[in-house]
Amino acid sequence: MTIESKKLSSTQTFEEVLEAVQPMITSIITKLQIYKDFDYYRQIASIAVWKAWLKAQPAKGQFSAYIYSSIKGEILNELSKEKNYLERITVVEDETLHYMLSERERGESQKSSDYLECIFTQLEQGERHIILLYYVAGYNDREIADILGLSNAVSKKRRMRVIQRLREPIFQVE
The missing domain is CATH 1.10.1740 (Rna Polymerase Sigma Factor; Chain: A)
Known part of the structure; x- marks a missing residue:
């Protein structure tokens, strides 16, 4: 009808x-x-x-x-x-991860390894811990907050600050 x-x-x-x-x-x-x-x-x-x-x-x-x-x-x-x-909600941290993965895909695994090692030495222990929990262990912001004893907002804000720091020119290692 x-x-x-x-x-x-x-x-x-x-x-x-x-x-x-x-x-x-x-x-x-x-x-x-x-x-x-x-x-x-x-x-x-x-x-x-x-x-x-x-x-x-x-x-x-x-x-x-x-x-x-x-x-x-x-x-x-x-x-x-x-x-x-x-x-x-464009995910900023995925861009950084894709950059790191693209370095490895180009057959520059040693260079990438050196690059990551250099970056990690410039990060504070807490920052390294957050990055490892998020990218390596695969935890989300809520789970990281629980592990670190922080609020979800604080955990996310710290992770975003680390990502922002990784994009600063001082982290661009040759």
Whole structure:
């Protein structure tokens, strides 16, 4: 049953409206080229339908157009939030690890070993311990905090400071 064959009205129950707009939701999700987390975005769309149904005012225009713009707007907002989140959480420490691994892949294992040894001698004992726990032992920030008896925030902040120090020019060993 298409939306055209079943007119939408703000006087219908929410369940009737939601049932009627399912093809519209699918169409919007397809047009926005969402191919993962399909159920999550369908839920976002359902919430948008509910909000539109609550706020609908028949005198202000066509209800189906209002629902369409509400659904599309909410999904676009969510996509924007996800994009901004992914841009903000760029993992800095992986870049450093990849650099160290690329040195080894180039057949310069001795040079890399010397490089790492030189870097480690310039780090304080606590800093070395954090780096080893994170990169070698594979612990996350919470686990490192527990091991060192620190708060999660302090543990993460110390690890980030060590990574920042490793990027400073004094650590660029020839």
